[in-house]
Amino acid sequence: MISTVPHNVRGVAASCPQCTSSLGRIWHPDMRIPRGWALAAGLFYLLALAGPFVQISIFGRLQRADIATGPLQLTVQGFDLVGFLVLAVTIIFPGIKLGIVLLTLFGIRLEHQPTRFLKAIFRWYPLIGPWAMVDVYLLGFLVAYTRLTAMATVHLDLSLFALVGLMISMAALDGSLDTGAIWDALDTGPAPRPIDADHRGGHLIGCHCCFLINRAEPGMACTRCDTVLRDRKPDSIVRSWAFVIAAMALYIPANLYPVMLITQLARTTPFTIMGGIVELFAAGLWPLGLLVLLASIAIPLVKLLSMACMLIEAQRPSGRHLLGLTRTYRFVAFIGRWSMIDVFMVSILVALVRFGQFANVQASTGAACFAGVVVITMFAVESFDPRLMWDGAREAAPETPPDPTLIAEPA
Ligand SMILES: [Zn+2]
Ligand SMILES: [Zn+2]
Incomplete structure (x- = not known):
């Protein structure tokens, strides 16, 4: 829905009156802070790639x-x-994300900014964000570390600390970067016409990428970022169902088959995700065990079941629990990537424990199925359009939308 947010009110966060989603903070854009964090992250990234992080x-x-x-x-x-997949989400996507931010943040300072180029690359920023998983990788390392200390002497190297620095500076970068302000800085075309409340003289479409509200027909390009405009994500329900069903089918072998085979002194034991959690609890590491239980077993299941509920609501609108379902959608979209912990743990153990009959770790079918569940579920969440649920409800009972809720932020 369309909300009018007051301009230039500092230190205020606006939220959608209908679904309570954040409409972003309203502030004076200061690009120096994200620029600093982006530089720090770039430096840590190079350091993290420079050498071994553990032996x-x-x-x-x-x-x-x-x-x-x-x-x-x-x-x-x-x-x-x-x-x-592991290579992509730990090295390639974080690198591309940093490259985009650095080029954009420094490009908009140039006197003759290469606007077309910057727009073309910055469009990818929101798409790549969830796939840069340095933070999840470090948690996977923590789980792998507890296993390693049980069988070997572990020595942490410089690159690991660079990875921690990279995680912190990327989080700070995400927190301080005002994407709306970047799009404003890149917007050199004619100012968008003010929106009239009666929707006269055209059709209003919010851009999926830069959130500019265009007066246009579906299929036309956004006047600010050139993304093709759509009222709703195309074929959203069919595609989401396909992904949800595929992920459900993979969820079963992902939990039945071992994710890895551990050999110690010529004895090989298969290792399932559930078995690993039981081991963590047995070793007294119950906070970590609880975390893996949540990330690997509970979250994928909750995600798939709630996606199914949302899809049913979008197809047969009941108008009930819409706010709850929309909040759940935002939650699963945010939490999904953390299920990669176990895949990262396997990749780290496989890299290190290579001592033949003494000690060896071999990846197994379960790991591939599990990685499939995580990736396909992320696709399912990405292709679903939560507004479809509200569309159904609005057809049943149309009403005038209230103003956005403004919440003062602590300074
Ligand atoms: Zn909303
Ligand atoms: Zn746009």
Whole structure:
């Protein structure tokens, strides 16, 4: 829905009166803070790639790993897709995300800013964001670390601390970057015409990418960022159902099959996700066990079931629990990537524990199925359009929308 948010009110956060979604903070854009964090993140990124981040020794034999070792070993063991996925979300996407932000933040300072180029790359920023998973990777490392200390002497290296720095500076960058202000700075075309409340003289479409409200027909390009405008995401329900059903089908083998095979002193034991959680609890590491239980078992299940509820609501609108369902949608969209913890743990163990009959970790079918569940569920959430649920309800009972809720933010 369309809300009018007052301009230039500092320190105020606006939220949608209908679904309570944040409409963004209203502030004077100060690009120096995100610029600083982006530079710091770029530096940490290069440092993190520069060397090994951990090494272990068993019986005097040494093994070290950098970030790329895990994906490489997964490929060697025949799990090419999982290896590529880990490589993409830990190295490629964080790198692209940082590249986009750095180019944009410094590009808009130029006297003759390359507007077309900057718009073309900044459009990708919101799409790539969830796929840069340095933070999740570090949590996966924490789980792997508890397993490693049980079987070897573990030595942490410089790159690990660079990864922690990268995680912190990327979080600070996300928190301080006002994407609306960037789009405003890139917007050199004619100012968008004011919106008249009667919707006269055209059809109002909010851009999916930069959130500018255009007066246009579906299929035309957004006047600010050139994204093709759509009233609602195309084929949203069919595509989301396809992804949800595929992920549900993979969820079962992901939990039944072992995610890895651990060999210690010539004895090989299969290791399922549930088995790993039981082990963490048995070792007294119950906060970590609880975390993995939530991330690996509960969250994927809750996501798939609530996606199914939302899809049913969109197809057969009952008008009930709309606010709850929309909040759930935002929650699952935010939480989804954290289910990658176990995949990262396997990739780190596979990279390090390579001592033949003494100690060895081999990835297994469950890991591939599990990675599939996480990725396909993220696609399902991405292709669903929560506004479809409200559309159905509005057809039943049309009413005039109230003004946006303004909440004063603590300074
Ligand atoms: Zn809303
Ligand atoms: Zn746009």
